[in-house]
Amino acid sequence: MSGPTLLDSLFQRSLEDLIKGLRLYVGDESTFISKSLDEIRREIKSTDPQTKSIALQKLTYLHSIHGVDMSWASFHAIELSSSHSLNFKRVAYLAASLSFDPSTTDVILLLTNQLRKDLQSPNSHEVSLALNALYFIATPDLARDLTPEVFILLNSNKGSTRKKAIALILRLFELYPDAVRVCFKRLVENLENSDPGIVSAVVGVFCELARNEAKSYLPLAPEFYKILVESRNNWLLIKVLKIFLELAPLEPRLGKRLVEPICDHLKRTGAKSLAFECVRTIVTSFSEYEFAVRLAVEKIKEFLNDDDPNLKYLGLQALTIVAPKHLWAVMENKDFVIRSLSDADANIKLEALQLVLAMVSEDNVMDICKVLINYALKSDPEFCNEILGCILLACSRNVYEIIVDFDWYVSLLGEMTRIPHCQKGEEIENQLVDIGMRVKDARPQLVRVGRDLLIDPALFGNPFVHRILSAAAWVSGEYVRFSKNPSELVEALLQPRTSLLPSSIKAVYIQSAFKVLTFYVHHYISTKGVISSASQGVEDLMHGRVQENPQFVRTGPVADSDTDDGGLNPMMLHRPVRDVSVESFEDMSVAHEWLSSTSSKVEPITEESIVSILNFVETTLGPLSGSHDVEILERSRNVLGLVELIREELLGYLVKREEDNDKGQRKTHEMIKLIAEAFSEELGPVSASSQERVPVPEGMVLNQNLADLDAICGDLGLHIPTSFSFGRSISSGKDDVTMSDLQSKEEVESTESTSLLAEHRKRHGLYYLQSQKKEMVYDDYPPANDLKTGNNADDEADDLVKLTEQSLFPKKKANQAKPRPVVVKLDDGDGPFIPAKKVESKDDLISGAVRDVLLGDEATTSSSRTKKSDKSSSKRRQKDKLDIDKSSVLKEDSKALENSELENASLRRSKRHSRGKEKKHRSIAKDRDEHEEGDKQKVSHNHGKHKSRQRADVALTLAAQSPVIPDFLL
Template sequence: MGSLKTFIKEVRSAKTLAEEKSIITKESAKIRTKLKDDHLSLEKRRKNIQKLLYLYILGEKTHFAQVECINLISSDDFQNKRLGYLAAVLLLDEQQEILTLLTNLLNNDLNHPNSYIVSMALSALGSLTSPELARDLYPDVEQIINRSTEPLLVKKALQCAARLVTRDAALLEIFYPYCKKVLDNHRLCTHGVLLGVLKLCQSIIEARNLYEFDNYLEILASLIDSMPEFFSLLQNLNSAVFNQEFDVNGTSDPFLQVELLRTLRMLFACAPEKTMQYVDKFGDLLTQLASIGDGSKNSAHAVAYECVRTIFELQLDQSLRVLGVNILGNFLSGKDSNTKYVALNTLSRVVPQEPRAVKKHRKFITKCLLDTDASIKVRSVELIFAILDETNVQELTNELISFLEISTEDDKDVVNYVVEHIMVVLESERYGEERWRLDMAIKVLELVGEYASYEKVNEVMIMINNARSIELKASLVLKILSTTIDAPADSKVSVENSGWKLVAIWCLGEYADLILGSSGLTEVKLTAWLANMNRMCYDEPRVTSFILSAALKLSCKIQSKSQIEDLRLLIAGHSKDTNLLLQTKSTQYGILFNQPTKSKKAILDAMPFFAKNVVEETASSAETRQPVKSPQAAKETNLLLDLFDTDPVPAAIPGGLGGQKPPLNSNGQKAAPHVPTDHEHVLQAADKIYDCNNLSVYGKVVFCAHQKAVIELNIQSKQKKIINLHTMAAVAKLQQLSMGTLSSGVIDPSGIAKQQLELTGSGKLKLRVKLSYTVDGAEVSEQFDHRFAESL
């Protein structure tokens, strides 16, 4: 049998995946056979375990050799024992029953005279400990802390004790006195030992909810008594003269500083009243820590970031919060991608506490849109929408438009997120003048209309339809049709831009009479373009449906008989369409086409103003909640209403406002008032597909045709705030899934987060969804399956 080096070379030299799999399978079979040989020498057994570890790295199955790893640990040879412990830590976990075989071996090695063997045993126990192992072996760990004079072993024992406490909270009563005892032993208390003490303190604090006895306040008080010692250590680490042995790029032992800050933060959060006397001193120390260090080095960034986390988690003074935001702003000006990501992620969380301070750094935030890292672009966009308000909406919108102009196919998820949220902003009257909002909405569609959902395209049509000025409508329609029909060579409108095509076709049908004769847009040119679109988009039913409606409406707005006949033939051409809906519409439109002109014009008159009943958004909540139309409002605002529906009167407004007179709009007409609706109205259009103690999930199929479907999930929390929300989904083998960006990872009580899924393929629409989140400090995971009525 060859060596490990030879095996690695063979795997790497494989030219195909099948060849590589063959080599691995054969070698795995050889290892299995050899390890069954009771007479195999230890040296050869060791070589086989080494190959087994390489198989583990490759992701292959290694369960058949777990007992062999434990047999190596029982060897007296240090080399074999070291490999056995390494293999055990990698191949086993605390859930495996085979761990019971380790109890005696660990007990022997924890009492071994060789300190290196004791160190390995402590590391293995810390990694693999289960509640049973913790209860059986804690006396050995305690004995090492008590009697050992070697800092290495004391450090390892303290860290192991921290792990034992997390597995069995009752053990914190055994180990908590050693925090103070080791701190007082200055001869033994090296930086490594201090790290062990701090880890043990953190485990004791984290286990407070699992501790069942009444003396926890006494235990906590003993830790609080050590706080002056922690302050002193932090100050000494940041003094002008420090031990060069611990220097990391100009920062004295950043690992110890970070753990000290984390432990102090946990103590302040756990016992705010008992630690009140130290708040001022801690604030001064944080200010000092944040203002020193080389801002271009990761070691200094680590300490500064921990200071920022401490400031905001403890909600300290405003001056400190502003300082924290400025530190994060400095992170954004650097070149390191990891530092930028951390800064953007943290700024998104602190916007509610210090919105003004965060907005001052919008220059650096928008600059991150140009970063090559996709994750930084996503975080940058999320932060932009979190800080967007009336004062900076134009500046930030222009930056987002600039980003859309240079976006590529690789930025698909980011563009989807931008389009979805920027349309919400532009729909609201509070964000600038009507002309500017319409210009921006049209610009977005021109650039990336293919990424806009049908609902957002529909909203743009409503905005154009509700424009107060006829001159404004005419100029917008002229701009859209001129850009489309007389497209220059450098036009930014792509062939796949379905959103732009829908708006252009709709504008042609609704407002052709406003622009006929302008910029050379004649009846012949408009009719020819519509006929050309009919030929180009024959396999797009939605676009074709718009073309049929536009052709019918255009026939009432032109005078040329030959062009009217062309439009009639266009409609009649779909009377035998394979799509039943288009065939029906063509037949109905054909009948309507032959009606007297006066009757036809009355039916095909311009759309009335539409009123929307939506929840008004604030700048801070725009990221997490989207205004969604109630079913009745959606019916009112759907521009694909049947042309025979001539009743323009909006539906009655629910609630206690029925007796109030609606206000007048700028034209002196009655306008339906904006009525705030709660989340129940938001979710009326969707079906509840899952329900549990903490949340409910509502789902609806937004679009389903031509082997493509778009599903929208609305996740609503119940009585408790949900944080760190993550969604995962799986579909059938014949389908492919593309997940959009979750609208927010944090949901307030009764709040909503939205997740959009895009499926392609064939078969029934079936989803398996997994939700992971944190509520009341506990991590929760939910999984469910749902089958929709629609099929691809």
């Protein structure tokens, strides 16, 4: 593209023309814009500043309003900025401020000299153009280079310029912390200016600074206090209040002095903005002053009863802040809050919702939730979910602190799931599982609710509740022993509509079906013995084995007599079982729990029902054994394997009646028992930090290169895929082989495939790490307890388990009276393992510099740098040592002080014992002196400089301690 021709320049379209053209253009805007862009590209190269400026103006407009990229034109803006015309300069600086990205636009540095020149210009408008542009495009380099010019402007005669320079200073501090050393004093001096606009600008800057790190600005509290008492400018007062909001928590003595003037403002002012700021300050930082809070709540009431929705909204917001400490304030306005739930304004509704939940306690949680749920049913999807989210949050706060009746809460969760707009699937899922693990007494109800959810076909339609279904499936699998009808569960878990679920959730379904099926069959086998023996007598089933125990004959009839005594019954029923196999005691009790919990309503499990279930499982899962999803594939194969195993078992049973093939039958019994045992292992909640608590074994390098793993994996005898091993174990189980034999046999068989696999891995560099864990469980069938001790080797975890058991057992029987069930909690609070924050932000640099300045310390740049690194790296112990070293320096220092100051210092020394603090007092005092006595300033200034070498190190400790304001200043 060539430069603009004369014609182009003569007939250039102005910005106005461009806008008109855009407005009149019919059709796609972007074609018009790209046409204009072509024009601009030509025009902007013009040597005529007029043409160039108009082109740039148009481009800026397109950039800002239509999002057109103009990074390519950066240089043209810089070129134009050197023009003498204010007009062109303004166009250039506007373009720069709207389009330059300080982090990527590299030509910014070319502006340094031009900006400097403009900052020194006699024309105040040029100066303000430059200041404004500098804010937008400042880089650390630019900030460093131009700090002196801005510093001079801080004393400008023209108020508007001075204000702008002050506002800009904030940016310079951020980008170039050392600017603090140069400008801070002059900035503070401006606080005493007679022009409220200037003071307001300074206070604005301090407000921003104090938000990041309030501590450093405590020494300035007296100045701010003066403004608070004397000023009547609302803007200014609001900002001062904002500063005190930050300072108040740091210095308790501030409260006493501040409360009165703030209350005065609150009583006096007619400006709502100031009144609200006073209210906010009181309820946030001075909530311990009862009379002030009373006053604030009065004001809030006024706001609530105002017609302006803005005031209503802010009033509710203020109430939300008060609520945690002064619930009475919310209670007083309870009616209003409830009414606001149906306000037309979404903001007000949300605030009201927050407040309603702030009122929730143990006693009223059920009522409030009922009201809210009804409300959620009626409202729009967004607010409905807002309500649900708030309920979930409030009820789960502090590990379900306010929930007494978990049965109710679990039902509530189920109810929420059925709300058509419900999108809180993830949260409800987490809570269902969490409650299952933490609250033992809630499990029967969980299973009931889970079953209701699983059999509800309508729920599949809402993708948001799929995750809840996954939780329901997990719960019914894990706590199947509380289920009244396991066969129904299996059917629900494997119903055809599950194909609508995402595969990860479907995998949970299948695994749960596995658990339920295991339980069901196991229960069938074990109770069949009991029941049949009880009714038919000994001889039919427990042949030779039971005869050793003559007691059995007695216990049988007793069990049959159907006593309702829950305590006695289990013991009776356990007897014969113990004879069969001692280690299955736990397991039997599980089966028994089921019997007793569901008592007489249990339908008898017949062989037909088992067979029909097995057929059902086989037909539904059969197609899935070829699934492409690994999880589904593996889990469905597991189930199918189990089904096969059980078929053998059933056959064995039938055959046994004639041949008494006792041993083979026992073998499979045992296997099913072992699987069931593995599943009935208690799962507890796990602390988020538990992984870190496991000590790293000595000699273990965690960050080692994983490349060696390939070789290691190849060497290990790898376990063969699950489905394969299942098939083997079934057939060999019949062959009367013991478990260990079976395993070794398998291992021999699998070596061939293992080596093949290893070779394959070496070639492709693939790892199959994931599968190992599962195979452990299914291949070896280790007794559940062994597995546990193997995994939780470290003491802490064991302790935790013990603790869990202790806290769970005592209350087990108290269920009937419905006291609050035990909720297992983990103490996440102790955080020795939480990595210490080592973030050293710019704010620290700023505040470090501020402290130096405030403390009269003119430390050099380099000292601030070293300080930074020192601070972050030094440990406490080292610091203490440093303190001792420094105290000697301090003593020398104190000798050099003027007499009057020494007196002051020693007076205060008697009050306080910390040496570091004294130092601060003196420095602050000195700082003050410098302010009050203009003549002396230079002397003491130099004085300070003299000592800077000496004090450079001292600053380190000083910075670490919080500055204390001398009483007399307040």
